[in-house]
Amino acid sequence: MLINNFLLLGAVLFCIGVYGVIARKNAVMVLMSIELILNSVNINLLAFSQLHDSIDGNTFALYIIAVAAAEVGVGLAMVLLIYRNRKSISLDELSEMKG
């Protein structure tokens, strides 16, 4: 198989995730788009791991999965906290830190 199959799939998923991060207002949807981005990175890492016949890409992909799980846990806890304080999770209403 061509390596460009996997790399182009990763690029498409990455761009869709970037569009989601830019376009979405709901905080949970932004977190889902970030998951898309992390998965595209994993596909790239495993494709290069297979291309160079090295196992390091697998190790990095596993670490990325673990860090992404931690990120989702903390992110959703923050979203819950924001929702409890403001009864809304629209990201464009969070303007307290504006100077």
Place this chain on the structure above:
Amino acid sequence: MSAIILATDDIYVAQNIGFGIIAAIMIVGALKVVTSKNVVHAAVALVAVLAGAAAQYLLLAAEFVAVTQVLVYVGAVMVLFLFGVMLTRAKLGQEGDLNNKNALLGVPVALMMLGVMSWVLIDGFEDTKLPQSGDQVRIQAVSDNIFGPYLLPFWALSFVLLAAVIGAIVLARKD
């Protein structure tokens, strides 16, 4: 995209057909994640994308990462997302307020990034082939790698997970 590549590369036909079908499912699911007006529908589409990613990992001969993807993402992370949707479903009932006012600004940004990345990839790896994976099982090599040269990042990762668990409890606790 993959149909063109399929025509030029006729050696691993079955793998290429499988790749094309799974990639189409993943791209449609990803588009549904970022365009759906219903949060629960988006979460279900995300399940399709993550499961398809696990299948692609199998095609890349990374079976342990594929199993971990199914356990962690399709199992745990999706349950977290559904809980998050459920607990924050206040005024999300009315449709169409999931997007920013200037959401269309994201389309040219994403298309430009996609164009640049595709051009670089096609120009750089014109028709580099992946080596045919043999019959070797890679789980042993992965564990040797994690508990050998990458032991210190593994420890750091365990502290990251511990901090994330404690932080999530502290943040979400009612007091």
